[in-house]
Structure formats: C-alpha cells, structure tokens
Amino acid sequence: MKLSMVNFKxxxxxxxxxxxxxxxxxxxxxxxTMSLNERMAVKKALINDVDAMAKxxxxxxxxxxxxxxxxxxxxxxxxxxxxxxxxxxxxxEEGISxxxxxxxxxxxxxxPVIALGSDIDGIPKASQKPGVAYHDPIVEGAPGHGExxxxxxxxxxxxxxxxxxYMEENDxxxxxxxxxGVAEEQLGTKAYYVRDGYFEDVDAVLFSHVSNSFSTSxxxxxxxxxISVQYNFYGESAHSAGSPWRGxxxxxxxxxxxxxxxxxxxxxxxxxxVHSIVVDGGDQPNVVPPxxxxxxxxxxxxxxxxKALWEIGDKMAEGAAMMSNTTWDSVVLGSAWPQHMxxxxxxxxxxxxxxxxxxxxxxxxxxxxxxxxxxxxxxxxGLKSEINxxxxxxxxxxxxGGGSDDIGDISWQxxxxxxxYPANIPNLPGHNWSNAVAMATPIAHKxxxxxxxxxxxxxxDLLTDESLMKSAWDYYENEQTKNGKYxxxxxxxxxxxxxxxxxxxxxxxxxxxxxxxxSSKYDTYLEQLGITYPTIKE
Numbered sequence: 169m170k171l172s173m174v175n176f177k178x179x180x181x182x183x184x185x186x187x188x189x190x191x192x193x194x195x196x197x198x199x200x201t202m203s204l205n206e207r208m209a210v211k212k213a214l215i216n217d218v219d220a221m222a223k224x225x226x227x228x229x230x231x232x233x234x235x236x237x238x239x240x241x242x243x244x245x246x247x248x249x250x251x252x253x254x255x256x257x258x259x260x261e262e263g264i265s266x267x268x269x270x271x272x273x274x275x276x277x278x279x280p281v282i283a284l285g286s287d288i289d290g291i292p293k294a295s296q297k298p299g300v301a302y303h304d305p306i307v308e309g310a311p312g313h314g315e316x317x318x319x320x321x322x323x324x325x326x327x328x329x330x331x332x333x334y335m336e337e338n339d340x341x342x343x344x345x346x347x348x349g350v351a352e353e354q355l356g357t358k359a360y361y362v363r364d365g366y367f368e369d370v371d372a373v374l375f376s377h378v379s380n381s382f383s384t385s386x387x388x389x390x391x392x393x394x395i396s397v398q399y400n401f402y403g404e405s406a407h408s409a410g411s412p413w414r415g416x417x418x419x420x421x422x423x424x425x426x427x428x429x430x431x432x433x434x435x436x437x438x439x440x441x442v443h444s445i446v447v448d449g450g451d452q453p454n455v456v457p458p459x460x461x462x463x464x465x466x467x468x469x470x471x472x473x474x475k476a477l478w479e480i481g482d483k484m485a486e487g488a489a490m491m492s493n494t495t496w497d498s499v500v501l502g503s504a505w506p507q508h509m510x511x512x513x514x515x516x517x518x519x520x521x522x523x524x525x526x527x528x529x530x531x532x533x534x535x536x537x538x539x540x541x542x543x544x545x546x547x548x549x550g551l552k553s554e555i556n557x558x559x560x561x562x563x564x565x566x567x568x569g570g571g572s573d574d575i576g577d578i579s580w581q582x583x584x585x586x587x588x589y590p591a592n593i594p595n596l597p598g599h600n601w602s603n604a605v606a607m608a609t610p611i612a613h614k615x616x617x618x619x620x621x622x623x624x625x626x627x628x629d630l631l632t633d634e635s636l637m638k639s640a641w642d643y644y645e646n647e648q649t650k651n652g653k654y655x656x657x658x659x660x661x662x663x664x665x666x667x668x669x670x671x672x673x674x675x676x677x678x679x680x681x682x683x684x685x686x687s688s689k690y691d692t693y694l695e696q697l698g699i700t701y702p703t704i705k706e
Contacts, residue, residue, distance in 0.1 A: 589619025
C-alpha cells in the first residue's frame with residue numbers, strides 16, 4: 169500500500185541475506201541493517217550479473233531498433249518485450265487504459281512496490297542505418313528510432329533480471345512493476361495511466377531515458393509541461409473557380425488561426441513553446457475545403473501558464489472561425505505535467521552512477537561520433553568520458569523552458585527520478601535521423617549495460633534501505649507537494665488518441681518487416697545489414 173501522509177508505514181523484509189564476499193566468506197544481515205561492506209558486495213555482484221547479460225541486452229536493443237514503430241502503433245515492440253517478461257515470470261496486464269500497445273507487468277509480492285518505465289516509440293522519417301555517419305535510410309521515408317527509445321526498456325529489464333535473481337536467492341520481499349511509455353512523442357499515455365490508478369499503490373518510480381551523458385537530476389524546472397490540442401474547423405464546400413462565394417473555407421480558418429498565434433507569440437513569455445502542423449488542409453485546389461485541422465503543442469513551465477496558453481489557443485480558434493464564417497471544436501491528443509524529480513532517490517542514484525562510471529569507448533566508437541558530428545556541422549568532439557554532476561534545480565525565474573515528457577504526471581503521484589544513460593552521441597539535433605546512427609552500435613550496447621548497472625543498484629537500494637524510502641517520501645510530502653497540487657490537464661471526456669500514426673505504419677510496415685533483426689542468424693544488427701563499423705565518408 170502506498171505510503172500515506174498521515175501514517176508512514178513500511179513493511180520491510182526481515183529475511184536474512186546471505187551473500188558471497190570476496191574470498192568466499194559468508195555474511196548475513198537483515199535487509200535494512202546491512203553494513204556498507206555488505207551492501208557494496210551485493211552491488212558488485214549485481215554489476216557482474218548485468219555484465220553477464222550484455223549479449224542479451226545487445227539482442228534486445230537491436231531487435232527493438234529494427235521495429236522502428238511510431239506512437240500508439242508499437243505492436244511488435246510490445247509483443248516482444250512482454251514475451252520476455254512473461255518468460256521471466258511476470259504477470260502482464262495488456263491493453264491498459266484502453267491503449268492496445270500499453271501494459272503493466274508485475275512480479276513479486278509485498279512491499280515496497282517499485283515501478284520501472286521507459287518509452288518505446290520512434291520518430292517519423294527517421295529510418296537510418298546504424299553505424300553509418302551520414303544519412304542513409306534503411307527504408308526511405310520510413311520511421312525509425314531517431315531519439316533512441318529502443319534502448320530504455322532494455323536498461324530496465326536487464327536491471328530487473330539481475331535484482332530479481334538476488335531477491336529469489338535471498339527470499340527478499342518486494343514487488344517490481346514494468347510499464348511502457350507508449351506514444352511519448354505525442355505525450356499521449358502517461359496521464360491516462362495516472363488517471364486510471366496504475367500508480368496508486370506504487371512506492372517509487374525509476375524511469376530511464378537515452379542520453380549522450382550519464383546523469384540524473386532532482387527538483388523541477390527542467391523542461392515544460394504541455395497540452396496537445398487539435399483544432400478542427402468546419403465550413404462548406406464549393407467549386408473554387410465556378411462559385412467560390414458559395415463556399416466557407418475551413419482551410420482559411422486554419423491559416424488565420426496560425427497568423428493570430430504567430431502575432432500573439434511576440435507577446436508571450438520567453439518560456440513558452442508554441443508549434444503546430446496542418447493535419448488536414450483539404451483535398452484538392454478546386455474544392456473549397458469544408459473541413460481542415462491544425463495540431464498544436466502548447467508548452468509552458470507550470471500548470472497555470474499552460475492553462476492560460478490553452479485559453480489563448482481557444483481564443484485564436486474562435487477568432488479565426490468568426491473571420492472565415494466557420495465553426496470549430498478541439499480534441500486533446502496528449503498532455504504532460506511539468507516534471508518534479510525526487511531529491512533523495514536522485515542523490516542515491518547519482519552515487520550509483522559514480523560507482524558504475526562511464527563506458528570505455530573504442531577508437532571506432534569515437535571515430536563514428538566525430539564523423540557524424542562533422543557531417544551535421546557541429547564541433548567533432550567525440551563521446552563524453554565523464555559523468556555529469558548532480559546539480560541543483562534551475563532558478564524558476566530564469567527557466568526558459570524546453571522539451572517535455574509525460575513522466576511529469578507520474579512524478580506528481582509518487583517519488584520518481586529519470587536515469588539518463590550514455591547510449592548516444594553528443595550535440596545532435598534530436599528527433600532526427602542522426603540520433604538513430606548510434607542506437608544499434610557498440611555505443612548503444614555499452615551505454616545500455618552501464619545504465620542497467622546503475623538502475624539495478626538503485627532498485628536494490630529502494631528494496632532494501634528503509635531510510636532511503638522514508639527520505640524519498642519525506643521530500644515528496646514536505647517539499648514537492650507542500651505548496652503544489654496536481655490538477656490533471658486531461659478533461660473527463662478525453663481518451664487516448666490511438667488512431668495516430670496508423671496510416672504511416674500501414675504504408676511502411678511491409679517494407680520494414682523485411683529488415684527485422686534475426687538474432688538466430690546474425691550476431692548483431694550491423695552484421696545483418698552488412699555494415700562495416702564505423703562507416704564514414706572519406
């Protein structure tokens with residue numbers, strides 16, 4: 169049962185933990201009374217167990233990379249991951265929150281309950297041959313993992329399998345849950361998981377996300393929250409040349425709305441981010457468009473300003489409809505609360521990151537990174553060799569905003585952190601073919617293993633250190649939520665936008681299937697594709 173603000177209770181296993189220490193001597197201690205030496209001995213064993221699963225991590229990473237599925241359409245990815253979890257004794261509830269590719273997997277019993285998550289979706293038009301330091305799609309125009317979401321669940325599952333083995337050998341109580349960030353690029357699902365109660369009995373959340381560095385953070389102010397809204401306009405069709413006066417153009421409304429938003433943007437706060445695409449602009453030039461739509465991401469740093477920006481969007485839509493003599497409505501396609509990460513868990517995770525350290529990059533790894541950086545026009549600095557420092561949160565008055573992740577909604581339900589593991593190349597543009605180059609190469613393979621080690625150590629600490637869990641909830645209750653309250657951006661009528669990306673995947677899935685990774689025939693995906701690592705322009 170989740171810790172409450174009134175009664176702080178924790179049922180901690182008092183089972184004796186027997187472990188081998190260097191030299192073969194045996195030691196036993198209650199989970200919450202382990203000495204530092206005993207705890208470090210277990211961590212060393214967990215690191216060794218993760219290293220022993222490096223091949224499994226590589227196969228999982230490359231397989232998911234080869235699927236390259238977009239948000240809400242991650243059917244092969246979810247089928248593959250859930251089968252691995254089932255094979256390892258997890259009970260899997262599929263289709264949670266009415267989302268076909270979403271699931272919640274559970275193993276163990278008793279408290280504490282720790283949930284691990286990571287995103288699984290790809291990026292449109294990001295198909296790219298791994299290990300090739302220039303644009304070279306596997307399938308022209310197809311989606312791909314142009315952010316690196318193929319790797320996060322690998323980090324979590326390898327970490328879980330190492331800790332699960334330890335728990336079984338030592339009769340350690342606790343429950344582990346695993347869940348996917350479906351359609352994270354649309355900010356489309358985590359708020360629904362929260363609304364439907366999937367984190368009500370969870371004591372802590374460990375999230376993982378690909379990076380070019382090794383780090384974690386605490387507090388708020390890193391990135392924006394947002395509301396994702398599609399504005400639909402309705403007019404009347406007519407012959408564009410024969411009788412245009414009889415038409416009422418929904419496309420005019422779409423264009424007028426964007427003109428209004430563009431002029432209004434000058435007078436918004438620096439922290440706002442407003443961007444959009446035309447979803448439906450009509451059918452052909454000689455027919456006045458009776459229906460047209462524009463999709464907006466409206467980002468800001470806190471809930472009141474997100475709501476205010478949404479209200480501005482509605483006003484622009486109303487004005488555009490009045491000017492074009494059309495009508496309008498809107499549909500919420502996703503939302504994300506600003507993140508607030510837990511200080512106590514982040515500090516513990518940072519110590520574990522320091523214990524693991526950065527991967528050892530080869531000359532080939534560095535050569536690929538420098539060649540790609542040169543190709544896209546940035547300084548060819550190669551790969552990072554040092555972990556990032558754990559810094560204080562940014563000053564809210566100086567927060568200029570940025571990207572979003574709907575892990576923010578979960579972070580306001582339960583103590584949460586994000587582990588950023590070093591599986592990609594620095595200084596890439598993001599959401600781009602170049603961000604896929606490293607993601608099925610030794611760079612990603614090494615980064616995933618390093619991330620799994622750190623994740624395993626933090627998971628172990630949460631399961632066995634009562635004081636850590638107490639500190640995490642003390643921060644959550646007396647710092648994070650003392651003056652802040654989570655108010656969902658989702659409305660009661662909103663439902664997951666599971667229709668998104670169906671047409672794109674239907675167009676490309678046949679061609680993409682031919683390139684799914686076959687680990688029974690090929691050692692790596694690079695080998696299957698016939699790629700020499702690294703492939704660099706002369």
